[in-house]
Amino acid sequence: MEIITFSAIKGGVGKTTLAFNYGEWLAKNGKHVLFIDLDHQSNLTQTYNIYDNQDTVGNIFLDRGKVKIHEISAYISLIAGDMHLDDIERTIENKTNKNMFLYMWLSDNYERLNLGKFEYIILDCHPDFSTATKNAVIISNSILSPITPSEHGYNAKFNLEERINELRKEAIDYSTRKSYVTTKLFFIANMIKHNTRSSRELLKALKGDPSVLATVPEKELFNRSTLDKKSLSKMAEDHKTYIDQHEFFDSMDKTFNEISEKL
Numbered sequence: 001m002e003i004i005t006f007s008a009i010k011g012g013v014g015k016t017t018l019a020f021n022y023g024e025w026l027a028k029n030g031k032h033v034l035f036i037d038l039d040h041q042s043n044l045t046q047t048y049n050i051y052d053n054q055d056t057v058g059n060i061f062l063d064r065g066k067v068k069i070h071e072i073s074a075y076i077s078l079i080a081g082d083m084h085l086d087d088i089e090r091t092i093e094n095k096t097n098k099n100m101f102l103y104m105w106l107s108d109n110y111e112r113l114n115l116g117k118f119e120y121i122i123l124d125c126h127p128d129f130s131t132a133t134k135n136a137v138i139i140s141n142s143i144l145s146p147i148t149p150s151e152h153g154y155n156a157k158f159n160l161e162e163r164i165n166e167l168r169k170e171a172i173d174y175s176t177r178k179s180y181v182t183t184k185l186f187f188i189a190n191m192i193k194h195n196t197r198s199s200r201e202l203l204k205a206l207k208g209d210p211s212v213l214a215t216v217p218e219k220e221l222f223n224r225s226t227l228d229k230k231s232l233s234k235m236a237e238d239h240k241t242y243i244d245q246h247e248f249f250d251s252m253d254k255t256f257n258e259i260s261e262k263l
């Protein structure tokens with residue numbers, strides 16, 4: 001099982017869009033994917049038209065109640081976000097094991113809920129490094145963090161690196177002194193425009209950096225995918241509507257393939 005978290009300190013950089021489209025791409029390629037929505041804005045959950053706030057991810061952090069795994073399709077399942085997750089995080093703030101709730105839930109429920117059938121778990125986070133995000137980091141094999149061409153886009157990279165390193169020191173097994181944080185941190189340059197200074201500068205700064213897995217262009221179809229709740233993989237199957245976009249779909253197919261090979 002591969003556990004991948006989409007996280008960034010900065011908002012609106014494409015975490016949810018890339019998590020959704022990458023997960024859908026994996027599913028299209030025959031992988032069983034479980035999405036876990038850790039953002040109380042629940043944008044990913046809403047993409048699947050789930051609006052009830054029952055049996056959500058919140059119960060993992062409350063350590064009580066049912067956690068429903070919504071079966072969206074043969075290959076995609078989802079644990080819905082909770083609109084009160086930020087409040088729930090505050091209620092567990094003083095618990096010593098506050099960063100271990102997801103870890104414990106996974107190991108406690110692995111067999112009962114047959115979680116082993118999922119080849120991928122994809123987590124989408126709120127733009128911060130809160131308790132929920134730390135829980136995701138602790139269970140992850142990889143973190144994918146989008147960076148965008150903007151004034152502070154590049155600095156956001158160091159900010160996240162530093163916070164993960166702090167958590168690496170903090171979240172240790174006290175008997176062995178081993179850290180629970182074993183994740184690798186990767187970046188995706190997102191919303192890259194042709195011929196703008198900020199895009200050129202970002203790409204120049206990232207050039208040759210092995211932690212940068214891919215460059216994703218700014219493309220209106222990503223907005224469409226969010227608005228229409230339709231992934232690029234699904235759009236690509238709809239030959240009539242998106243007749244001129246095949247080069248773009250092929251290039252994204254290649255990009256996702258490269259990402260999956262590098263993880």
Ligand SMILES: Nc1ncnc2c1ncn2[C@@H]1O[C@H](COP(=O)(O)OP(=O)(O)OP(=O)(O)O)[C@@H](O)[C@H]1O
Nearest residue numbers: 011012013014015016017127191218219222223226
């Ligand atoms: N490569 C792209 N080209 C064009 N638009 C994009 C691209 N990536 C994301 N977007 C758009 O940018 C907006 C913000 O994206 P998204 O919601 O995925 O960001 P986020 O990091 O999850 O935000 P938040 O921090 O609020 O959770 C959305 O409207 C989305 O469609």
Ligand SMILES: [Mg+2]
Nearest residue numbers: 015016039043
């Ligand atoms: Mg989001």
